[in-house]
Amino acid sequence: MVYRRLLGYARPYWKIFAASIVAMVILAATDTAFAALMKPMLDGSFVNKDPDTIRIIPLAIIGLFMLRGVSGFLSSYGMTWVGRQVINNLRREMFEHMLRLPAGFYDKSSSGQLISKLVYDVEQVAEASTSVLTVVVRDTLTIAGLLAWMFYLNWMLAITFMLTGPFIAFLVAYVNRRFRRISGRIQASMGGVTEAAGQAIEGQRVIKIFGGQRHQADIFDDVNAVNRRQHMKMTATREASVPVIQLVAGSALAGIIYLATMDSMLAKITVGTFMSFIVAMTMLLTPLKRLTTIHSAIQRGIVASESIFGLLDCEAEKDTGTVRIERARGxxxxxxxxxxxxxxxxxxxxxINLKIEPGQTVAFVGRSGSGKTTLVSLLPRFYDPAMGSITLDGCDIRDFMLEDLRNQIALVGQDVTLFNDTIANNIAYGRQGSVNEADIMRAAEAAHAMEFIRKLPQGLQTIVGEKGMMLSGGQRQRLAIARALLKDAPVLILDEATASLDTESERLIQAALAQLVRNRTTLIIAHRLSTIEQADVIVVMDHGRIVEQGRHAELLARGGHYASLHRMQFASPQTASTDAEIS
Ligand SMILES: Nc1ncnc2c1ncn2[C@@H]1O[C@H](COP(=O)(O)OP(=O)(O)OP(=O)(O)O)[C@@H](O)[C@H]1O
Ligand SMILES: [Mg+2]
Known part of the structure; x- marks a missing residue:
């Protein structure tokens, strides 16, 4: 169960864990001791006027409270320490696991829900595993101690009190079920809040220009209201359960007082015994109340743990290959x-059947949505094919160690991803700090990025902002190209890598690429046909199939798909580069 699994995380810290438990036992014992002290105090000092008791009792009380203070501090501190340690490890494990989840997982999960798991759900577990454990262990011990003392004093009265047990147990069980259900909804709604906020933050420009504020605010209001409602349900359940439970316990108290003051009883028990019993019983109420309220935190913790372990149990990318490779031929x-x-x-x-020789440049063209990006993203195993196989240097790519396989490939994607870091670190991404600046500059030069980097106040050390917000689209793209060039991998994938560049920059980069593509296998996807005329092979795709394949001149001569794409593009040169239909 989730508890056992959570405890597994606490195992390395069992010494501190055990020490806190010991401190809790002492703490619980002081409560019972306090109730027990009532008997000699009343009987000895007030009834019998025994001078020894009168002297010792006040000292005993001070001693008791000192012990209580120290053990209370140690138990809470120790438990929190272990709890935070567990949370820290859990969070790290989740994060590292997220980095290994396959692309398909991200296609169907929202980033808001994932972030909420990492931020909110983990905190819920922190609460369950520390404060809850403290309360549960300490309070059950206290209750056990006090009950034992009550039985020792007078078993008949104690049994009367115990009769209320089943009622309380039933109530608590009912309340628990409800808590668990509501907790799940609260966590989901937190995910909803994060998601709605994230989308609004990311899409702020679109929201502004298309006047989406009202719409976005409505979406947010909805998730926010769901969150509030669930919290109120939780509070209502919790706060209603407490007085009901106390009423049950209060009735028991009334019954006991009634029983104890009956003549037959009065003869048997002393004032001290009676007071001590009543004190023990009233002292029971606080831990009982805490135990019942803490259940909402426990349920929250369980639901949160389930959500976290659900993520941790999602299968990571399959990396079962064992073949190592230093540098592929391509x-x-x-x-x-x-x-x-x-x-x-x-x-x-x-x-798809396609054979690419080492060092060849292969260009993919075709309508938008024809599967070009999908085709090349199978190569670094972002996805694994449902049927058929892909080989690199004659070996199935699934047989390579994933890290080695990806080391062979540099990629400039359709969407450039930059991190909120310096330009130099973005270019050297993955090897930050271990690449010398001259190499970074050479790569930036080849990608024609140095032209604009030089003009920046801090040059290569300029921070680009989140997702490279401080740069233009074309500048971002040039950094991505520089990053791919610096990696110097035997296989280079360029997916619309030059689409945001002006014709002149594109020509210049083409020239630079012409040098680079010579000794590596290059897969280029481009909508602008002019950029791919020099390719060794042009692959024309349509509806997920390869419909034509050959050199530029051959394909033109054949008068098929490629020829008609070419005709359309050059018939209206002004719109050619932006018209999605022409592709
Ligand atoms: N992550 C995804 N999950 C589900 N379907 C997807 C995903 N990515 C793409 N598709 C679908 O797969 C098809 C091919 O998409 P792909 O991105 O490969 O096209 P493309 O040829 O690269 O198009 P473009 O020229 O517009 O970039 C499309 O119909 C698209 O809807
Ligand atoms: Mg694409």
């Missing part, structure tokens, strides 16, 4: 590959 072969995304029905790639 021969790639797609053998009858078909692929479908889990999220959408229908095949995106069908029976």
């Amino acid at each position: 021969a790639i072969e797609y053998d009858n590959v078909s692929f479908a995304y889990a999220a959408t029905k229908g095949r995106v790639l069908e029976n």
Whole structure:
């Protein structure tokens, strides 16, 4: 169960854990001792006027409270220490696991829900595993101690009190079930809040220009209101359960006083015994109340743990290959590959057969949505094909160690990803600090990025802002190209890598690339046909299939798909680069 699993995380810290438990036992014992002290105090000092008792009792009380203070501090501090340690490890494990989850997982999860798990759910577990444990262990011990003392004093009265037990147990069980259900909804709604906020923050420009504030605010209001309602339900349940439970306990108290003051009883018990019993009983109420309220925290913790372990149990990327590779030659072969995304029905790639020689430059063209990006993203194993196989240097890519395979590939994607760091670190991403500046500059030069970097006040050390917000689209793209060039991998994938550049920059980068592509296998996707005329092979795709394949001149001469794409693009040169249909 989740508890056992959580405790597994606490195991390395068992010494401190055990010490806190010991401190709690002492703490609980002081409560019972206090109730027990009532008997000699009343009987000895008030009834019998025994001088020894009168002297010792006040000292005993001070001693008791000192012991109580120290053990109370140590138990809470120790438990919190262990709890925070567990949370820290859990959070790290979640984060590291998230880095290893396959691309398909991210397709179907919202980042808001994931962030909420990492931020909110983990805190819920922190509460359950520290304060809850403290309360549960300490209070059950206190209750056990006090009950034992009550039985020792007078078992008949104690049994009367115990009769209320089943009622309380029933109530608590009912309340628990409700808590658990509501907790799940609260956590989901926190995810909703994070998600709504995240989208609004990211999309702020679109929201402004299309006047989406009202719409966005409505979405946020909805999730926010759901969150509030669930919290109020939780509070209502908790606060209603407390007085009901206290009423049950109060009735027991009344019954006991009634019983104890009956003539037959009065003869048997002393004032001290009676007072001590009543004190023990009233002292029971506080831990009982805490135990019942703490259940909401426990339930929150359980639901949160389930959500966290659910994430941790999501299967990571399959990395079962064992073949190591230093540097591939770059021969790639797609053998009858078909692929479908889990999220959408229908095949995106069908029976792809493609043979690429080392050092060749292969260009992919075709309509938007024809599967070009999907095809190249199978190579670094962002997804694994449903059927068929892909080989690199004659070896199935699934047989390579994932890290080695990806080391062979540099990629400039359709969406450039920059981190909120310096330009130099973004270019050297993955090897920050271990690459010398001259190499970074050379890569930036080749990508024609140095032109604008030089003009920046801090040059390579300029921070680019979140997602590179401080740069223009074309500048971002050039940094991405520089990053790929610096990696110097035998396989280079350029997915619309120059789409945001002006024609002149694109020409210059083409020239630089021409040098670079010579000794590496390059896969280029481009909508602007002019950029790919020099490719060794042009692959024309349509609806997930390869419909044509050959050199520029051959394909033009054939008068098929490529020729018609070419004709359309050059018929209206002004719109060619932006028209999605022409692709
Ligand atoms: N992560 C995804 N999950 C589900 N379906 C996807 C995903 N990515 C793409 N698709 C679908 O797969 C099909 C092919 O998409 P792909 O991105 O490969 O096209 P493309 O040829 O690169 O298009 P473009 O030229 O517009 O970039 C599309 O119909 C798209 O809806
Ligand atoms: Mg694409």
